[in-house]
Amino acid sequence: MSQVASFIGAHPAPASIPSDEARHLPSTAAFQPIVRLNNVHKSFGSNHVLKGVSFEVTKGEMIAIIGASGSGxxxxxxCINHLEVIDDGAIEVCGMQxxxxAIDIRRLRRxxxxxxxxxxxFPHLSVEENITLALRHVKQLGKQEARTIASEVLAKVGLSEKGQAYPEQLSGGQQQRVAIARSLAMSPKVMLFDEVTSALDPQLTGEVLRVMEDLAAGGMTMLLVTHEMAFAKRVADRIIFMHQGKVWEIGDGTMLDHPQTQELRAFLDNGL
Incomplete structure (x- = not known):
């Protein structure tokens, strides 16, 4: 049995619920996956990068994906955002295949x-202009409405005073927070973070991670590729460990203290 199958199979079926109690429980629709990967394969030439990757993410979950460089x-x-086209398998995101x-790429990216x-x-645009560009040209919002949204999302990432600044006037951590604000401005249902702190020093990393932690606390569905093990352990609902193009181990934060496979144990021992 694979690591994923054994993880899923370890959970017993829920007990039946009396009908009068069932009315007071959340709709099962709330627990339906908003992201689903099923046996996804992806190669670049002869390099088989994804080798049958399967996992699901429910609305409001924060998923941390860890693993060595080259693990996929x-x-x-x-692939989830259609920046790469899969070779086999299926990906469903927000109800879209x-x-x-025939997928509506503009809708997917929104x-x-x-x-x-x-x-x-964009270095020649102010912070506000970087954020409002897609709002005006993709969502077709008016200038004032777009500026209002920009102000709101800058406040969320702690940069209310930087709307008229230019990227070169900001630290790396501030620029990354602007990039997060720009994505938030489009009101996404899912946010993907691809090693967003790997180029930052520890202090700036802390700035960005605090913003991401706030987003997770606010119920944003998030998938985060990271090497920040302490952050993943503290904030993620589940952690996915990938190894050699496969989902090798899935669990909550305790899996980092008690790895079930030799591969995860070696990864953690290497301090990656």
Whole structure:
């Protein structure tokens, strides 16, 4: 039995609930996966990067994906947002089949925000202009409405005073927080973070992680590729350990203290 199958199979079926009590429970729709990967494969030439990756994410979950470089973590995120096209398997996100040739890419990108290690801010635009650009040209919002949203999301990331600054005037941590604000402005249902702190020093890393922790506390559905083990253990609802293109082990934060596989134990012992 695979690691994933054994993890899923370890949970007993819930007991039946009397009908008069069932009315007071949340709808089961709230627990339906908002992201689902089923046996996903992806190769780049002869390099088979994803080798049958399967996992699900329910609305409001914060999932941390860990693993050594080359294990397929970032590729999995890029496939979820259709930045890479899968070779086999299926990905469903927010009710959309990502592999469908007829998929509405604009809708997918509105529903699924992604933030990268590199900030990808336009250097010739102010912080406010970086945030309002997509609002005005993709969502077709008026200038004032877009500026109001920019002000709101900058407040969320603690940069209310930086709207008229330019990227070169900001620290790396501030630029990354602007990148997060830009994604938040589109009101995504899911946010993907691809090693967003790996280029930052410890102090700036702390700034960005605090913003992400606030988003998780607010119920944002998030998938985070990270090497920040302490953060993953403290904040993530579940942690996915990937190894050699496969989901190797899944669990809550305690799995980092009690790894079930030799591969995860070696990864943690190496301090990666």
């Amino acid at each position: 973590k970032s590729t999995a995120l890029r 990502v592999g469908d040739p 529903d699924v925000g992604i933030v990268f290690q590199s900030y990808n801010l």
